[in-house]
Amino acid sequence: MRKFEPDKVAVALLQTALVNTGIATINVDGIYGDKTAKAVRAVETRFNMDLDEGSAARQTLGILDILLQNGQLGQTLAQADTALAGKKVQAALSALAAFQTSRLSGKVPDTLTIDALSVHFRLTLGSPTIGITRQLTNADLATIIERYTQLIGLFAASATRFRTGAPVNGIFTAAEAPINGPVTFGPAFTNVNSNFGGFIGPNSRAAILIHEGVHVFDRDSGRSDTHISEFEPAYSIQPADLSLHNPSSYASFAAHIDSKRDPVPRFGLGPGARGL
Ligand SMILES: [Zn+2]
Incomplete structure (x- = not known):
């Protein structure tokens, strides 16, 4: 639809939507003139979409x-979601701190944390190397704790480090982030069913925040050998050294600790996953 659109019914519906959302006060007359074009441009500007000359x-x-x-x-929703994502990251940080304290005092750490480290990072307390798993080191723990600590800082700065926009990877991409950010949340990142796809529940949105946050801080996180989705069979056999750079490992580890189990299906965007 663009200026001088002959379908007056379609134009009137567009104008009604512009009025009902409070974006413009225009006459619903079915004529796509300058005022309607300007209102459409206002939507594109407000959500950082490609300016389309008001079509x-x-x-x-x-x-x-x-x-x-x-x-x-977009950003409005993602910023609200930092509460839940931050709670999960804090749960992960608390569990890792307790794990380290137990280890240093010679006690057996909490089983949940041992399991989650093994499932999502292939790190174990056991013998040095068995297949893809290997023995956890202090350096591994420091790496994971540093990444989660960075995420807390990112979420606290979400007002400036998150933005709404059209993702480079396409309008159906929920979110994306280059190294150092910002994190772009598109219209597909939404809590209702839309033309961009199904709604995304709060737990899956939190997983997306954690995942994209890792991309902001880890230059190796987007490499094809590190970036393996928690829904892929290859996830469970990814070697530890690569998992430490995998954004999905951080999202799923935090969810596992917070939920006190590995959710089935996992949160995020995969087959059957809505993250309610
Ligand atoms: Zn990613």
């Missing part, structure tokens, strides 16, 4: 649809 592209209509469902999207 109501699919992404604009999709965003209006989310807003009409009282849904949230």
